[in-house]
Amino acid sequence: MAVEDNYKVGHVIMITLSAAIGGFLFGFDSSVINGANVALKGYFNCNDMQLGLAVSLALIGAAIGAYFAGRLADKFGRVRCMLAAAVLFFISAIGSGLPFTIYDFIAWRVIGGVGIGVASIIAPIYIAETSPAHLRGRLGSMQQFAIVIGIFVALLSNYIIVRISGSASNLIMGIESWKVMFWVEAIPAFLYGVAAWQLPESPRFLVSKGRMEEAQKVLSMIASVGIKEKAQEIEDSFKTHKPAKLSDLLETVAGKKRVAPIVWAGLSIAILQQLVGINVIFYYGSMLWQSVGFGESDAFLTSVISSAINLTMTIAAILLIDKIGRKPLLLIGSAGMTVTLGILACCFLFGSDASGNLTGNSGIFALLAANFYVAFFAATWGPVMWVMLGEMFNNRIRAVAIAICGLAQWGANFLVSWSFPVLVGKDGIGIGPTYLIYTTFAAISFVLVAKLVNETKGKKLEAM
Template sequence: MKKIDPEIKMNKSYTILISLIVALGGFLLGFDSAVISGAVKGITVYFDMTDSMLGFAVGCVIFGAMAGNLLAGPMADRFGRKKILIIVAALFAISASWSAMATGYTEFIIARIIGGIGIGGAILIAPIYIAEIAPPKLRGSLVSFNQLNIVIGISVAYFSNYFLVNLEGESWRWMLGVEAIPAAIYFITLWTVPRSPRWLILKLNEVKLARKILLKIGGEEYAEITIAEIQRGQAKKEAKGKLSDLFKSKYATIMTIALGIAFFQQITGINAIFYYAPTIFEQAGGSTDSSFLQAIVVGLTNLVFTLVAIWLIDRLGRKPLLLIGTTFMTIALMMAAFAFNNATYDFNDANLDKIGNIEIQTALTELKGKTFEGQAALFEQVEPKLNDDQFLDFKRNQITNFIQINATLVLIAILLYVASFAISLGPVMWTLFSEVFPSKIKGIAISAVGFFNSLVSFSVTQVFPWELSNLGPTVTFAIYAILSLCAILFVYKFVIETKGKSLEEVEELLVRK
C-alpha cells in the first residue's frame, strides 16, 4: 500500500480555515460550560434554589449532552457531519436566548438542556469531522483546535461574566444571553465548509466530490492515495456497526482505552472547577470581584497551556502528555487539599460584623473569640444555633467571612491543576477518540463513550455543591487527588501511542484479529 509522502505540499491554510470554523462548536461548548459559573448566585436567588436544585441547574446541561451524545453519532453517520453541526449551532442559539429570558425554574432547566444537546453534538462531531479531513501529520494539532476553542470559550465566558456582574438588575440574564451572538456566527459560517470526504465515500460513494475536496487539501497525489486508503478500508467493511458490536472481544482494547480515558477526564473534577471557579475562590476568602478576576486567570491559564498541548501533541505524542499532565494534576489537587486542611475559622468582632443577615449574626455572637480548625468542627458548633434556612445561608454565603487560609496556595494549586489538564486529558482525549475507533463502529462508539463521559461529568457537577457544603473542600480535593493518581496508573498500563499513524494503521494496530 502506497503511503502519503510527508514531503507532499499541503494546502495548510485551507485545511486550517475549515478546522477553525468547525471548531467554533468547541468555543460555544466552552462558553456555555463556564458562563453558568458567574450566574450561580443570581439564579440561586431568583429561582430560590436548594443545593440539589442548584446542582441540577448547573449540571443539567450535561444531562442534555448525554442525549446529544447518543443522537449525534448515528445521525452524523446517516446525514453527514456538516448537517448535524448546523443543527447544533441552532440549538446553542435557542438555548442562550431562552435561558436568558426564563421566568420559572422548569423553563430554565429545559432551556439549559437544549444547550446541553448542542454540547453533546459539538463535542463529538467536530473532532470527527476535523480528523476525517486532516492529513495524518497535521491531525493531532488540527483536532486539538476543538479543545483550543473550548478553552477560548471558557476564557471569554469568564471575561464576559466579570464585566457584566455589576450590571444593575438581573445581570445573570445578560451573562447567559450573550452566547446567542457566537452561536449565530457559527450557524452562518458552517454553510461554507465542505462535507467530510471520508463520509462521502463510505456512505454515499461520492468519489468524485470527495476527490475535489481532497485536491484542495493536498493536491492530486494526496487525493489519490487517500481515496485508495479509504476504499481499502471500505472493501473489508462488515455490516453497519451496532451497539452490541462494542462488546465484541476484538474491540476490547479500544473500549478499555476509550472508557478509561472518558472516566478519568471527568471524575478528577475539571468541570467542578470550571463551573464553580468563583465559588471555590470565595470559599478561600475572596471577595466577589476578586473571585471573578481569579476565574479569568484560570481561563487564561487553560488557554495558554492548551496552545502548548497543540504544539506538543504531534511532537511528543499522546501518551507522554497524558502521563505528565495527570502527574501534575495529582500534585495540584493534593496542594489544594493541604491548603484547605490548614485553614482556620476565626470568630472575631470584625468577621462577625461582615454577616449580612442580622438574625444569623445575633445567633452566632456567643461564638465570638473562638477559632475552629476545619469545617467539621465549625459546623458542629454553628448548626445547632441556626434553623435550616439560616444554616444553608451560612454554608453558602457567610462562611467565607471567617476563613483564614493561604489563598495564594489555593490559587497556585488551581492554576497548576488547570494547566496540567489543558496539556493532557483535555485535548488528548478527543484526539484519541477521533483516532482509535474503526470507521465501522465510529459513530455508535463515540456516542456511547461520549454519553459515558457526560454521565460522569453530570455526577461530578451534581454532587460538588453538596460536597463543598457537607464534606468541605479538604475532603473534596483529596478525593479528586486519589482519582487523579489512579488516572496515572491507567494511562501507563493501557493507553497506546497513535502519533503519526493513519486512521487505518491505528485500526490495524488495535483491532484484535
C-alpha cells in the first residue's frame, strides 16, 4: 500500500486550515481598502495619483515580503515566518486606523503588505510540504479559499459598517467609519498568531537542517505508516542540496546560460494572474460602481455579491482541481475571462452617457459580465496559480523560485492597482479602454499556458 494512502487526512486538514489563516488575512488586508478609498480621498484631500499610491504601495511591501520569505523560511523555518507575518498584520491593522497624514497611512499599509507577501509565499510552501500528493491540489486550494473568505469578510464587514453609519466618512462612536474597517483586522491577526504557534514545523525543512528525529516525529503526526521511509525519501532528494541562490534558476544550453523554462512558466502564470485586472474588482469595486451611477450603499452591496461569487466558485475549484487537473482549469479560465472582460469593456465603451454613467440595460450587462468574470477567475486562475507555484518546482529551487515568482506577482499587482485610478481618472483613457487592456492580457494568458505550462497533478514533490 502506498504511503499516501495512509495519511492521517483529518490532521493534515487541520494543519492546512491553520496555515491558511494567513491566506484569510492576505484577502482581508488587501480588500479592506475597497471600502475606504473614497473616504480616504476626501479625508486627506488627495488626487487620483495619491489615492492609487495609498492603495497600491502596500503591494510593494508585499513584493518585498514575498521575495525574502522563501530565504527566511529556509533559514528560520516556515512556522516562525508565519508568526512574524501575524505580528505585521496586527501592527498594520492598528496603525492604519490611526493615521495623521496620507504618508504615515501608506507606511502602516506597507507594513501590512510585507505580512501579505510573507503569508502568500509561506502558506503554499508549508501546505505543499505537509500534504500527500493525491490531496495536495485540494489542500493547496485551501490557501486561495481562505483568501477569498478574507476578501468576502472584509467587504461584508465594510458593508455592515457603512449600513450602520450611513457612509464610510461618517462617525461611529466619534470615530470615522473607515478607520474602524481597518481595526477589525486586528482580531484575525491575533488568531493567526495563536494558530501558527501551535503548528508543527515542515518535515522537509527539518530534514534539510539534519533534524531527522524531529522530522519523523512530525511525519508521525501526519501519516500512520512508512514514517522512516518517507523521511529517507525526503533526505535523498536533498543529497545534492546546496543553499538556493538566483543562479540556480538558470540552465546551460549549448554553453550559454538562460532562465530555465519552468521558471518562465512560473513567472508567466504569476504575472498574468494580476494583469487580467481581477484586483480592480476587489480594491476599487465600490468606487468603480459609484463612478458609473450606483449609490454608495448599492456599490458596497455589489462588491459583497461579487465576493460571495468568488467564494462559491473557489469551492468548485477545490472540488475540481485534482480531477480535471491544473492546466485544463487555467485554459478554461483564460477563455472565460477573455469573453467576459470583452463584454464588460463594451458596456463601458458603448453603454455610458457623456458623464460616464451606464445607461439602459448596460448596467445590468456590466454587472453580469463582471460577476461571470469573477466566477471564471475564482474557479481557475485564483487557486490554481498558488497551487502550481507550491508544487511545480523541485526541492532544490522551490523556495527561491517561488520568491521570484511572488515578487513578480506582487509587482504586477502593484502596477494594475496603482494605474487603475490614473487610467480611469479625468486625465486617463477611461474605464472601457482600461478593460480592453485586461481583455488582451486574458487572451495572452491562454496562449502562454498552452505553450509553457506542464501538468503537475498527482506528482510527488520529489519527482518535480
